[in-house]
Amino acid sequence: MRLDRFVSKSTELTQQQVSDCIAQANVSVNGVAVTDEATQVHENNLVQFNGQTLVPRPFRYLLLHKPQQTLCSNVDGVFPSVFSLLDIERPSELHIAGRLDADTTGLVLITDDGRWTFNITSPKYACYKTYRVNLAKPIKEDVAERFANGISLSGEKGLTLPAKLEVISAQQVLLTLTEGKFHQVKRMFAAVGNKVVTLHRQRIGAVELDVPEGQWRYLTAKEISSFYSAKSEDGAALS
Ligand code: URA
DSSP, rough: HHHHHHHHHHOOOOHHHHHHHHHHHHHTTTTTTTTTTBBBOOOOOOOEETTEEEEOOOOOOEEEOOOSSSSSSSSSSSOOOOGGGGSOGGGGOOOOSSSSOTTOOOEEEEEEEHHHHHHHGGGGOOEEEEEEEEEEEETTTTTHHHHHHBBBBBSSSSSSSOOOEEEEHHHOOOOSSOOOTTTTTHHHHHHHHHEEEEEEEEETTTEEOOOOOOEEOOOOOOHHTTSSSOOOOOOOOOO
C-alpha cells in the first residue's frame, strides 16, 4: 500500500494533512524519514508519525442492494450515489467492486481493499456474476449456445468469454458471466436481436443478495475469503 494511504488509514488526518506531514518528514518507515508519499509500505514495516507507531484500520467489506436510479459512483450525479445509502464512517475510503448501471438493481460489493476487488473484477479470476434479465422479446433457441461459445460485441476485440444462459420463461433468463465489460449484458442481448427491459444482479461468486432493496450488511469472514480462494482462469468452467 502507498505510504499516504497507510497514514490515511491509520489516522483521522485529511488527504492534505497526510501529504503535508509526509512532505515535512514527520513520517518514518523502519526508522528512516520518508518524504515520497508514493513509497510502498507493507503491514510488517514499522511506520511512525511523530514517533508514534501507526496501525491501519482493518479493511471493510459489505454488500448493498442497489435500487434503480442510483449511481455506482463516489459522488452524486443525475441520481444519488449508492454511498448515500450507507450510514457508515469515512465512506470516501470505499470503492465499488464491479459497478452497475443506474437502471440496474441488485448486488453491489463495496470495500477499501483493492487487491480483493481485483479478484472479483479481473476476468483472470473467473468470478461468476449472475444477472436476472427481463427481455423485450422471447428468447431464441440458439442464444444459450451462442453465449456459451462467446459472441462479438461492437467495438470489442475478440469474443466474450463463455457465459451460461438459463431460461426461466420466454422473456426471463438468468445469465452468468465472468467478465464485466461496459454495459455487457445489454450489449450481449442487443447482439442477438433482443433488448434488456430490466436487469438485476443476484449473485457474485459465493455471495447471494439477501437484504431488501436499499439495505446493506457487512460480509461474513467466509464470504470475504471466498474471493481469495477463487479459481484462476484455468481452474474454472461454467457448467
Ligand atoms: N451489464 C449491463 O449491461 N449493465 C449492468 O449494470 C451490468 C452488467
